[in-house]
Amino acid sequence: MTIFDRRGFLRFAGGGALTAFTPGTIRRALAIPANNATGTIADVQHIVVLMQENRSFDHYFGSLRGVRGFGDPRAVFQRDGKSILCQPHDGGHLLPFRPRAEALGATFLEDLPHDWNTTQQAFNGGAWDRWIAAKGTTSMAHLAREDIPFYYALADAFTICDAYHCSLLGPTDPNRYYLWSGCTGNVAGSEPVIDNAEAGYAWSTFPERLERAGISWKIYQDVGNGLDAGNYWGWTSDPQVGNYGDNALLYFRQYQNAQPGDALYEKARRGTDVANGGDLLGQFRADAANGTLPQVSWIIAPEAYSEHPNWPADYGAWYVARVLDALTANPEVWSKTVFLLTYDENDGFFDHAPPPFAPSSRAQGLSTVACDDEIFAGDATWRAGPLGLGPRVPMLVMSPWSRGGYVNSQVFDHTSIIRFIERRFALQNSDLIETNISAWRRAVCGDLTSAFDFARPNDTLPALPDTSALRPLFLSRQPGVKPALPDEPSLPAQEPGMRRARALPYRIEARARCEGGSFVLELQNTGDATAVFHVRSRTHDGGPWIYTIEPGKTVTESWPSWRASAGYEFSVHGPNGFLRRFANDVVDDTPVEPQVESEIVIDRGSARVRVRLGNPTSMPLQLVVNDAYSKLSRNFSLAPTEQVESSWETDANLRWYDLRVSDFAASRFRRQFAGYAENGMDGYSDPAIGHAVALDDAF
Numbered sequence: 001m002t003i004f005d006r007r008g009f010l011r012f013a014g015g016g017a018l019t020a021f022t023p024g025t026i027r028r029a030l031a032i033p034a035n036n037a038t039g040t041i042a043d044v045q046h047i048v049v050l051m052q053e054n055r056s057f058d059h060y061f062g063s064l065r066g067v068r069g070f071g072d073p074r075a076v077f078q079r080d081g082k083s084i085l086c087q088p089h090d091g092g093h094l095l096p097f098r099p100r101a102e103a104l105g106a107t108f109l110e111d112l113p114h115d116w117n118t119t120q121q122a123f124n125g126g127a128w129d130r131w132i133a134a135k136g137t138t139s140m141a142h143l144a145r146e147d148i149p150f151y152y153a154l155a156d157a158f159t160i161c162d163a164y165h166c167s168l169l170g171p172t173d174p175n176r177y178y179l180w181s182g183c184t185g186n187v188a189g190s191e192p193v194i195d196n197a198e199a200g201y202a203w204s205t206f207p208e209r210l211e212r213a214g215i216s217w218k219i220y221q222d223v224g225n226g227l228d229a230g231n232y233w234g235w236t237s238d239p240q241v242g243n244y245g246d247n248a249l250l251y252f253r254q255y256q257n258a259q260p261g262d263a264l265y266e267k268a269r270r271g272t273d274v275a276n277g278g279d280l281l282g283q284f285r286a287d288a289a290n291g292t293l294p295q296v297s298w299i300i301a302p303e304a305y306s307e308h309p310n311w312p313a314d315y316g317a318w319y320v321a322r323v324l325d326a327l328t329a330n331p332e333v334w335s336k337t338v339f340l341l342t343y344d345e346n347d348g349f350f351d352h353a354p355p356p357f358a359p360s361s362r363a364q365g366l367s368t369v370a371c372d373d374e375i376f377a378g379d380a381t382w383r384a385g386p387l388g389l390g391p392r393v394p395m396l397v398m399s400p401w402s403r404g405g406y407v408n409s410q411v412f413d414h415t416s417i418i419r420f421i422e423r424r425f426a427l428q429n430s431d432l433i434e435t436n437i438s439a440w441r442r443a444v445c446g447d448l449t450s451a452f453d454f455a456r457p458n459d460t461l462p463a464l465p466d467t468s469a470l471r472p473l474f475l476s477r478q479p480g481v482k483p484a485l486p487d488e489p490s491l492p493a494q495e496p497g498m499r500r501a502r503a504l505p506y507r508i509e510a511r512a513r514c515e516g517g518s519f520v521l522e523l524q525n526t527g528d529a530t531a532v533f534h535v536r537s538r539t540h541d542g543g544p545w546i547y548t549i550e551p552g553k554t555v556t557e558s559w560p561s562w563r564a565s566a567g568y569e570f571s572v573h574g575p576n577g578f579l580r581r582f583a584n585d586v587v588d589d590t591p592v593e594p595q596v597e598s599e600i601v602i603d604r605g606s607a608r609v610r611v612r613l614g615n616p617t618s619m620p621l622q623l624v625v626n627d628a629y630s631k632l633s634r635n636f637s638l639a640p641t642e643q644v645e646s647s648w649e650t651d652a653n654l655r656w657y658d659l660r661v662s663d664f665a666a667s668r669f670r671r672q673f674a675g676y677a678e679n680g681m682d683g684y685s686d687p688a689i690g691h692a693v694a695l696d697d698a699f
Contacts, residue, residue, distance in 0.1 A: 025321050026157050029328045034400030034457035035336040041424050041454055044399075045336035049417055050299040050323060051179055052316050053172065053246070053308035054114060054347035057162065057392035060313070062096060063144045063494050064155055066501075066685035067162040067407050068353060070096055070142075071494030073658070073688040074577045074674060075352055078129055079538055081697040085352050085491060087140065089132045095695075096140045096350065096492050099483030104147040105317070108310040110138055110480030112348025116170035116194040119390070120383040123169055125364070126534070126544040128354040135348035141483050142349075142492065143313060150317040151396070154341075159402040159451050159502070163575065164395035164412040165355045166345045167441075168388045170194050175344040175390070176248035178414040180298075181205040182436035186373040186387060194382055198233065198251045205252060206418050206434050207296075211263050213429035215421075216294035220284045221247055221271040222302055228269075232256065239304035239311075240475055241274040246300045246344075274302075285326040288333050296421055299323060309347050310480035324398070335400055340417060340448075343393040354573075355389040356411060356532035358440050359546050366555055367548035369443045369530060389413050389445075401452040407685050408502040409576040410446040411532070419447035443530040444548060450502050453682070494690040498654070501685045504678055505529035508549075510572040510580040511599055512671075518558040519568045519582075525549040527678075534573040538697075567668075569699075577656075577686055578675040581699055585668035597643070598623075598661050600673040607650045607677050609657045614643040621663070628658035628674070629688065650677060654684045670699060 035043045062069035076084045086093035101107045112135050121134035131139050145152040154160075167178035173196040174184040185203055186192035193201065210217045224234050224242025232250040234243035249255050249268045258265035272278040279285070280302070287293045301307075307316035320341060328334045358374035359365035378384025395412065415437045426432045507527030513520050519540075523533050528551055535545040540559050549555050559568070569583040597614030615621040615638035625646055626633045630653070636644055650657045658674040676686070 025325055025328070026153055029324060029334060029398065030157055030403055032328060032331045032334045032400060036454075036457060039455040041449060041452070043336065043454060044338050044424050046293050046295060046297070046333065046338070047421055047424065048293075048297045048299065048323075048327065048337060048339045049179075050301070050320065050339070050341050051176065051246070052301065052320075052341070052343050053244075053306040054345055054349075055307060055313070055343045055394060056346035056349040056351040057164070057353075057394055058096060058351045059142050059346070059349035060148060060151060060394050061155065061160065061162070062142050062352075063492055064152060064160070065495035065497045066499030066689060067160060068409070068577065068689065069162075069494045070352070070492045071690040071693055072352065072577075073686070073691070073693050074573065074579045075693065076128070076354060076534070076536060076571070076573055077538075077697045078127070081538070083693070083695045084128055084354070086695055087131045087350065088129060089137065093489065094132055094137060094140050094485065095489045096142045097486045097489065098144055098492060099141050101481075101483070104143055105314040106312045108312060108478040108481055109141060110482050111309040112136055112139055114171050114345060114347045117383050118348070119169045120385045123385065126354060126357065126546060131350045135350070137485055138482055139348045139350045144492075145495070148313050148317060150321060151313075151394075154396050154398065156405045157403065158399070159397040159404070159406040159408055161395040161397065161408045161410075161412055161451060162392070163353070163409045164342065164392060164416070165388070166343070166390035166393045167414040168194070168345070169385065169390045170345070171196050172246070172344050173198060173248055173251070175414060176246065179344070179417060180207065180249055182415050182418050182434040183373070183438065184387070186438070187436055188373070192373070192376055192387060194376060194387070198245075200256065201252050202254065204436065205249060205254075206421070207249065207268065208254070208264070209432050209434065210296060210421075213425065213432045215296060215425050215432070217267060217296040218294045219247055219249065219268045219271070219298050219300065220281070221300035222274050222278070222280060223271040224275065227271070229256070235303070236275070238275065239477060240302055242302050243271070243300040244303040244306050244308070246306065281322055281326060284323070285329070288326045288330050291330065291333060293333055293337075295425070304475045307343070310478065315475075337399060338401070338420075339398040341394070341396040341398065342414070342417075344414075346391040346393055351391040353392050354534055354544070355391060356444055356534075356548070357386040357389060357546055358548070360384070360386060363542065365535075365546035366557070367440060368550045368553050368555065369548050370439045372440075373438050374440050397448065397451040399452065401454050401457050403457065404500055406451070406500045406502050406682075408451040410450050410502075410504050410529070411444060411575055412448060413441065413445045415441055416445050416448050419445075420449065423447050423449055440548065443550060444532055446505075446529065450504060491693070491695060496690045498685045498687055498689075501683050503680050503682050504576055506531055506575045506578070506678060507604075508533070508574050508578060509600075510574075512570070512580075512582040514584075515558070518560045519570065520556060520558045521570065521572065522554060522556050523547055523549055523572070524554045525551055527551055531574055536571045536573075538569040539567060540570075574675075576676055579672060580674075581670070581672035583670040583699065598671045600659065602677050604677050604679045607655045607679070609648045609650055609659065609673075609677065611646045611648065611659055611661065611673070612643065613638060613646065613661070615639070616641060624662055626660045628660060629653040629656065653687055655679070656686050656688065658688065672699060
């Protein structure tokens with residue numbers, strides 16, 4: 001084992017004395033006021049993007065307070081009645097677990113399969129239930145606050161996105177192509193690139209648009225052994241230098257063919273030269289200090305700091321802290337800067353939230369938005385399936401306009417970064433709109449602006465943990481550690497408490513009825529953003545089914561012959577914990593109370609939720625409504641043809657609701673209405689997150 005020598009460390013640290021990373025790094029960022037000249041996105045002068053490697057959201061943040069993590073009360077259930085958090089394994093189930101290690105943040109956890117085929121295997125048509133078979137048991141390993149305190153401190157200080165997905169169900173390169181071009185070659189007349197072939201490509205990239213529009217940009221990287229022919233991958237025998245092949249622009253022929261003096265060469269193929277005594281972040285630090293930072297920057301870490309397993313999370317945190325230090329060293333620059341930290345893909349690490357995806361056929365669902373170029377037909381080597389979205393990955397939004405420890409739950413992917421840049425600079429040149437982004441992806445994924453409040457920047461200074469222990473020690477490659485499994489699998493505890501939440505553009509509803517021997521779902525979108533509904537059934541073959549519905553549209557779907565099955569049971573999942581469940585059992589082939597009417601009406605102004613009940617039959621009907629938050633219940637006796645309305649306040653639940661309806665005696669007719677009453681204003685995360693959740697379906 002080679003210990004990181006002092007000379008190498010000083011090169012990395014910028015030639016100065018060793019400095020421990022304390023909360024001062026973050027506190028300084030929080031203390032600098034925003035450039036608030038207009039109170040709009042126009043106040044942003046610099047956008048800095050750092051895309052690290054191969055970590056899932058749950059792997060890093062599943063136990064973080066107030067996000068959709070391990071304590072998610074709306075996690076999907078599998079057909080066997082187990083929560084999706086209980087992944088099938090060895091005849092039983094394995095849950096997420098925290099490996100037993102003294103310094104888990106500095107542990108070299110093994111790398112896992114993260115290619116297209118194994119990810120499609122884990123995806124399993126949207127069932128999301130083959131993670132261990134495809135990736136191995138280490139896929140369920142996760143870290144916690146005590147392991148990565150710096151990242152938890154960033155989440156508590158700024159804004160974390162808990163519905164940010166990687167773009168493709170596959171490896172690094174295609175996901176980075178989405179970051180830099182809005183697609184992975186899946187444009188008209190071309191086949192998508194779904195592997196790390198790095199064969200040389202020619203479709204257009206977003207930096208070329210920036211160049212034409214006169215928007216300044218630059219790639220900050222280390223050149224390693226040079227970024228000329230034969231060295232584009234950037235890998236070196238020394239993991240402290242080079243770009244680890246993560247500058248995916250260098251796999252495009254227009255960049256490979258560029259010559260010194262050309263914009264694409266000067267901005268994408270230059271960098272520091274650490275192998276010959278250079279300072280790893282010297283150029284970036286100097287540009288930030290001198291006020292010469294371009295309008296758009298992408299930073300590429302060397303292998304050792306990339307967080308790609310088996311490299312430790314701590315090493316990446318050290319690197320990220322240096323970037324943040326460089327930005328905040330010049331308050332004038334930081335006051336005008338947005339720093340986006342995300343991860344290209346999830347490696348093989350599990351995340352419990354099935355992603356939105358485009359249906360491969362009508363049998364799999366429906367989209368009111370064209371799904372052109374979002375499905376891979378498969379070939380002799382690669383499985384057929386949707387390109388994405390992929391699993392959730394971390395996204396931290398750091399800026400003077402995103403302070404306060406918020407969570408944002410709008411659906412995003414890597415193309416959202418392009419769209420944020422578009423949103424900021426497209427007014428200067430309409431050619432900046434990236435046409436490579438598919439219609440489906442542009443509709444489903446937001447542009448990140450909901451993560452900010454440009455008019456009213458927050459200046460909260462939260463309590464921050466000490467992160468002085470973050471210091472890379474062993475910067476030579478080490479064997480990967482395969483953690484031992486827990487003796488008794490159990491669901492990890494998620495930190496209790498809530499966090500502030502950004503307002504979201506979703507207004508959706510799902511209604512059910514029985515009609516002509518069929519179970520009928522009506523999916524409605526009255527919001528300002530396209531929404532994806534994920535539908536599952538415990539009683540009907542097939543599924544999950546996926547429905548993409550634009551604002552102002554309604555889709556009606558039916559499943560026939562429910563009387564011939566064991567009744568029906570369907571669940572409908574949507575953004576930000578939206579859940580509707582509908583069930584009716586069968587006794588002696590006769591449905592119990594098939595004509596019960598039950599629906600929910602949300603008064604978004606008052607946050608009042610009303611449940612409407614109806615009895616169109618000729619027999620009396622007994623119903624009960626239970627509030628899962630307050631634990632209150634109300635009984636209703638409905639005479640034939642009678643209708644009643646029950647009003648429930650949600651103020652005490654901070655606008656969250658979870659109401660369950662059943663027939664009083666038999667509990668065979670069941671409905672669940674759960675979600676958040678959006679009103680266009682910031683609020684708080686779901687109070688039910690972090691409490692004990694059911695791992696077996698008791699609906």
